[in-house]
Amino acid sequence: MSDPDCLFCKIVAGDIAADIVAESDTAIAFRDVNPQAPTHVLVIPREHYQNVGEVAAAGDVDAGDLFRLCSEVAATEGIAESGYRLVANTGAQAHQTVFHAHVHVLGGRPMGWPPG
Ligand code: 5GP
Ligand code: ZN
Numbered sequence: 001m002s003d004p005d006c007l008f009c010k011i012v013a014g015d016i017a018a019d020i021v022a023e024s025d026t027a028i029a030f031r032d033v034n035p036q037a038p039t040h041v042l043v044i045p046r047e048h049y050q051n052v053g054e055v056a057a058a059g060d061v062d063a064g065d066l067f068r069l070c071s072e073v074a075a076t077e078g079i080a081e082s083g084y085r086l087v088a089n090t091g092a093q094a095h096q097t098v099f100h101a102h103v104h105v106l107g108g109r110p111m112g113w114p115p116g
Contacts, residue, residue, distance in 0.1 A: 003048045009102035012046050022073050024111025026065045029073050029105070039077040039084070043069045047102045052088045070105050079107030087115075 002009045011017040011030065018030035021041055032040040035101075043066055049055045056063045074080040084107030089096040 001047050005101070006048055006100050007026065008042075008044050008102065009048050012044070022069055024065055024069050025059050027069045029069050031103065032104070036053045036104075037111070038066055038104040038107065039073075040081050041073050041077070041105040043073065044100060044102045050099045051090045051096065052101045053090060055101050058116060066101075066103055070103055073105050074107065076106065077105075083107065085111055 002013070007016065011018045012028060016077075020028055020030045022043075026047070027043055029043045032042050044116065045055055045061045045066060047061055049058060050062070051065065052066070052087050055061050055066070056069050056087040070086055071080070074084045084105060087104040088102070089104075
């Protein structure tokens with residue numbers, strides 16, 4: 001399933017360019033256009049779902065695939081040992097701005113807690 005008006009569906013389709021760093025059968029990983037850390041990669045399912053909760057509820061994409069690709073990205077980016085943060089903003093109050101499920105992989109600098 002794909003949404004013709006969705007920015008990330010267009011990246012999956014190759015209609016909008018992105019710096020893709022890893023791929024699996026069900027997900028792709030590409031660099032965020034506005035990086036918030038030395039490593040800032042977005043991991044998204046190829047199929048269109050509004051958020052990671054919808055991915056999990058739908059059941060036809062293994063949500064574990066998203067996390068495996070996040071882990072692979074962390075390893076290839078060299079941040080697996082130093083540490084990294086996975087973020088899935090869900091809904092307006094959590095600052096979700098693109099409504100195609102995605103997990104941010106952030107690392108390469110110390111990060112504070114709690115998040116803003
Ligand atoms: P959200 O705020 O929904 O959690 O994250 C959406 C992310 O998508 C933002 O960090 C934003 O910088 C990134 N983004 C928005 N448009 C594009 C784009 O066209 N290409 C890429 N690579 N990232 C984008
Ligand atoms: Zn989409």
